[in-house]
Amino acid sequence: MAKEVSPGVKALRKVVEDVYADARKAHAEGKLVGWSSSKFPCELAEAFDLNVMYPENQAAGIAANRDGEIMCKAAEDLGFDNDICGYARISLAYAAGKRASRKFDPETLEFIIDPSTGKPLKDENGNVVIDPETGKPKKDPKTMQPYTVLDDIYEIEALPETTEKEIAYKNFRREAIKPYRQMRMPQPDFVLCCNNICNCMTKWYENIARMRNIPLIMIDIPYNNTVDVHDTNVAYGRAQFDAAIHQLEQITGKKFDEKKFEHACENANRTAKAWLRVCDYLQYKPAPYSGFDLFNHMADVVTARGKVEAAEAFELLEQDLAEAVKNGTSTTPFPEKFRVMFEGIPCWPKLPNLFKPLKANGVNVTAVVYAPAFGFVYNNMDEMARAYYKAPNSVCIEQGVDWREGICRDNKVDGVLVHYNRSCKPWSGYMAEMQRRFTKDLGVPCAGFDGDQADPRNFNEAQYMTRVQGLVEAMEANMANKEAEGK
Amino acid sequence: MSTEVMLNEFKEISQHPYRVLSQYKQEGKKVIGVLPYYAPVELVVAAGMVPMGIWGSNSKTISMAKEYCATFYCTIAQLALEMLLDGTLDQLDGIITPTICDTLRPMSQNIRVAMSEKLPCIFLAHPQNRKPSFGLQFTMDQYNHVKAELEKISGSAITDEALREAIKVMNRNRAARREFVKLAGEHPETISAVTRSAVLRAAWFMEPVAYAQKLEALNAQLSALPVQPWKGRKVVTSGIICDNPKLLQIFDDNKIAIAADDVAHESRAIRVDAAETGDPMMALAQQFADQDYDVLLYDEHSNQNRRADYVVDLVKKSGAQGLVLFMQQFCDPEEMEYPYLKKALDDAGIPHIKLGIDQQMRDFGQASTAIQAFADVL
Numbered sequence: 001m002a003k004e005v006s007p008g009v010k011a012l013r014k015v016v017e018d019v020y021a022d023a024r025k026a027h028a029e030g031k032l033v034g035w036s037s038s039k040f041p042c043e044l045a046e047a048f049d050l051n052v053m054y055p056e057n058q059a060a061g062i063a064a065n066r067d068g069e070i071m072c073k074a075a076e077d078l079g080f081d082n083d084i085c086g087y088a089r090i091s092l093a094y095a096a097g098k099r100a101s102r103k104f105d106p107e108t109l110e111f112i113i114d115p116s117t118g119k120p121l122k123d124e125n126g127n128v129v130i131d132p133e134t135g136k137p138k139k140d141p142k143t144m145q146p147y148t149v150l151d152d153i154y155e156i157e158a159l160p161e162t163t164e165k166e167i168a169y170k171n172f173r174r175e176a177i178k179p180y181r182q183m184r185m186p187q188p189d190f191v192l193c194c195n196n197i198c199n200c201m202t203k204w205y206e207n208i209a210r211m212r213n214i215p216l217i218m219i220d221i222p223y224n225n226t227v228d229v230h231d232t233n234v235a236y237g238r239a240q241f242d243a244a245i246h247q248l249e250q251i252t253g254k255k256f257d258e259k260k261f262e263h264a265c266e267n268a269n270r271t272a273k274a275w276l277r278v279c280d281y282l283q284y285k286p287a288p289y290s291g292f293d294l295f296n297h298m299a300d301v302v303t304a305r306g307k308v309e310a311a312e313a314f315e316l317l318e319q320d321l322a323e324a325v326k327n328g329t330s331t332t333p334f335p336e337k338f339r340v341m342f343e344g345i346p347c348w349p350k351l352p353n354l355f356k357p358l359k360a361n362g363v364n365v366t367a368v369v370y371a372p373a374f375g376f377v378y379n380n381m382d383e384m385a386r387a388y389y390k391a392p393n394s395v396c397i398e399q400g401v402d403w404r405e406g407i408c409r410d411n412k413v414d415g416v417l418v419h420y421n422r423s424c425k426p427w428s429g430y431m432a433e434m435q436r437r438f439t440k441d442l443g444v445p446c447a448g449f450d451g452d453q454a455d456p457r458n459f460n461e462a463q464y465m466t467r468v469q470g471l472v473e474a475m476e477a478n479m480a481n482k483e484a485e486g487k
Numbered sequence: 488m489s490t491e492v493m494l495n496e497f498k499e500i501s502q503h504p505y506r507v508l509s510q511y512k513q514e515g516k517k518v519i520g521v522l523p524y525y526a527p528v529e530l531v532v533a534a535g536m537v538p539m540g541i542w543g544s545n546s547k548t549i550s551m552a553k554e555y556c557a558t559f560y561c562t563i564a565q566l567a568l569e570m571l572l573d574g575t576l577d578q579l580d581g582i583i584t585p586t587i588c589d590t591l592r593p594m595s596q597n598i599r600v601a602m603s604e605k606l607p608c609i610f611l612a613h614p615q616n617r618k619p620s621f622g623l624q625f626t627m628d629q630y631n632h633v634k635a636e637l638e639k640i641s642g643s644a645i646t647d648e649a650l651r652e653a654i655k656v657m658n659r660n661r662a663a664r665r666e667f668v669k670l671a672g673e674h675p676e677t678i679s680a681v682t683r684s685a686v687l688r689a690a691w692f693m694e695p696v697a698y699a700q701k702l703e704a705l706n707a708q709l710s711a712l713p714v715q716p717w718k719g720r721k722v723v724t725s726g727i728i729c730d731n732p733k734l735l736q737i738f739d740d741n742k743i744a745i746a747a748d749d750v751a752h753e754s755r756a757i758r759v760d761a762a763e764t765g766d767p768m769m770a771l772a773q774q775f776a777d778q779d780y781d782v783l784l785y786d787e788h789s790n791q792n793r794r795a796d797y798v799v800d801l802v803k804k805s806g807a808q809g810l811v812l813f814m815q816q817f818c819d820p821e822e823m824e825y826p827y828l829k830k831a832l833d834d835a836g837i838p839h840i841k842l843g844i845d846q847q848m849r850d851f852g853q854a855s856t857a858i859q860a861f862a863d864v865l
Contacts, residue, residue: 203823220622236628239619
């Protein structure tokens with residue numbers, strides 16, 4: 001039976017679907033579509049009614065759909081080193097026109113099925129059907145997929161279309177591109193870059209601007225060395241907002257609509273607050289859901305935080321969670337024995353592999369750093385500038401530790417699982433010191449593992465399993481000690 | 488003094504920065520370590536202290552820095568931390584930590600934490616939107632912070648007059664280096680690739696005035712030399728750093744001269760001077776704003792390929808036949824700009840090779856084969 005999905009989760013899924021669908025529609029109608037970094041002040045684009053897509057969210061989706069590797073390799077073939085962030089590689093390949101597509105026979109225009117795909121066929125009693133010839137389980141043909149191949153939309157568009165056969169082939173090749181939303185995102189007409197999360201973003205977006213010969217709006221948020229954001233930083237951020245508004249006026253040919261901007265700000269604040277309250281439900285013991293669910297809801301806070309629908313959907317989810325707490329239910333599919341903070345971006349291509357040993361050991365993720373990372377709450381433009389300085393990789397170590405230790409305490413974690421993310425140098429760059437502080441300040445064990453947010457080649461499952469096992473043993477020992485002290 | 492003696496002096500300094508540092512300390516001077524990139528050393532000079540560039544090490548091994556860093560960080564930054572941890576840089580009186588790349592961001596924190604009881608760390612965050620008035624203002628705000636921290640270390644205020652003088656000193660120092668780069672390209676028979684690097688590397692360790700004087704003297708001798716026909720090949724080098732004598736020896740062995748460079752440790756650092764009149768802090772901010780064509784810096788004309796075009800132009804003007812890109816391992820800014828550099832070079836018909844390097848490299852067999860093969864196609 002399919003897992004029951006709560007109304008809030010359904011609403012959140014629809015919000016993201018709609019954001020993509022609206023952008024596809026706008027693009028088809030010849031309207032402008034922009035690409036934006038996840039922590040660019042979306043309020044500005046909202047004030048101009050612009051359709052904006054988010055390459056980080058897209059790359060995560062492509063990676064979760066198992067196309068991270070083919071897209072990363074496509075970028076490498078364009079000359080981008082495999083050391084570069086996996087999201088950036090996926091996005092750059094996509095911007096260049098590369099697509100994960102389905103293999104087909106050009107003569108018959110039929111997909112060529114990959115025999116290694118598909119789920120086992122089950123009979124009416126739910127038992128796996130064994131193929132008498134091979135002695136192995138039969139595959140359910142409905143779940144089998146064509147081979148994945150790389151294609152290029154610009155190559156497709158350059159194809160001739162004079163004969164009927166040519167037209168049919170061209171159309172089929174267009175439609176063979178994988179049909180999920182992240183692989184059907186429109187190409188950009190302008191790009192919005194805010195480098196508060198990394199400087200890689202700057203060059204990533206410059207490359208896109210160059211590839212597509214489109215304008216780039218740059219909001220530069222320099223790295224911070226103090227917990228308080230200095231007034232001079234706020235002034236610099238604020239002045240760039242004004243410059244960005246001016247650039248957007250030029251791109252759109254419209255005047256900045258202050259009312260719409262204020263409305264977007266209201267929505268963004270409402271979404272951020274609802275998001276933070278949803279995150280806080282992880283404080284309950286046992287938690288009514290898992291931090292892994294929160295990773296899924298990030299898509300909303302990234303792509304739609306300036307929209308009222310996102311705020312409403314999170315508020316709906318909040319109600320679901322209140323109900324779950326009241327009824328003592330949880331979406332976590334196992335009894336919660338240990339509670340951990342998951343540090344870093346998840347390895348999207350390997351989510352099931354990440355989840356497996358956690359489930360086996362009753363480890364629930366009850367804290368993720370994304371909770372505070374998207375909680376941009378402010379009352380005016382200066383405060384908004386200040387808020388955008390507080391992104392995960394733009395803050396000093398003290399702020400980073402304080403955020404994490406805050407959620408570790410509030411969400412009552414027994415340990416910390418640290419993802420040394422090969423894609424993210426600024427994030428992973430001070431984790432060793434942070435780990436030492438977590439253990440010293442909170443008395444909880446930490447375990448690190450090597451992985452990647454998008455490139456599956458950088459994840460070593462055997463190492464991960466060992467590290468999780470080590471963490472579980474340390475948490476068990478900690479608990480036993482506490483119990484002994486209590487007696 | 489003969490050219491050879493002068494070159495040997497530069498080589499000595501280049502090979503033994505620790506001795507140089509100890510010498511300054513014995514003379515009672517205060518020394519400020521300066522990490523890459525674009526730190527305003529003029530402020531250090533104006534404070535009456537000696538700036539000392541820290542660009543990793545070709546002889547150290549990463550060991551203690553592993554306590555702070557995963558493996559996938561550039562060795563320049565890791566070895567800088569290593570030398571701070573292992574005591575090599577204990578004599579420093581302070582260190583400036585710029586944060587313009589994604590490795591230097593967290594590294595600024597690691598260094599501050601690791602040095603909390605040992606060394607004042609001066610944080611510096613340059614703006615990327617550096618050209619508009621608000622960008623200039625932010626650079627000045629940041630530089631004023633650096634100034635205040637340096638004043639605490641030196642114990643006296645940096646006056647506008649002192650800063651203006653320091654700007655003159657550094658302009659002179661940069662001009663001498665630019666002239667040397669040009670002369671070295673014209674006289675490869677006298678200035679080998681190894682020697683060229685040693686002279687330019689010494690600039691990061693010597694007191695700016697003393698270095699400028701010495702280099703001007705060398706330049707005078709080089710300009711007096713008749714230009715001789717060069718039987719080998721000429722290339723432009725590009726990348727963050729290429730100061731390993733063993734690696735550069737391969738160039739000399741294959742008669743490949745360096746006609747000009749697009750290297751952060753060499754010419755990228757000396758392209759732009761600061762105004763010697765007007766408000767000196769604004770002059771420094773404007774100098775940073777005027778830096779361009781750099782993989783680390785935002786280009787507001789990003790839909791064009793200006794940086795790569797600049798490098799292509801450099802190759803053409805220098806009379807080089809090709810380009811050698813030293814790709815520092817784990818340097819994502821360089822990696823990000825490689826495809827468009829390659830495109831511009833290919834379009835212009837300029838051959839190039841990309842050599843993956845890092846400062847832990849001890850075996851240059853592969854590089855040697857690649858460079859030899861490249862020399863053959865030039």
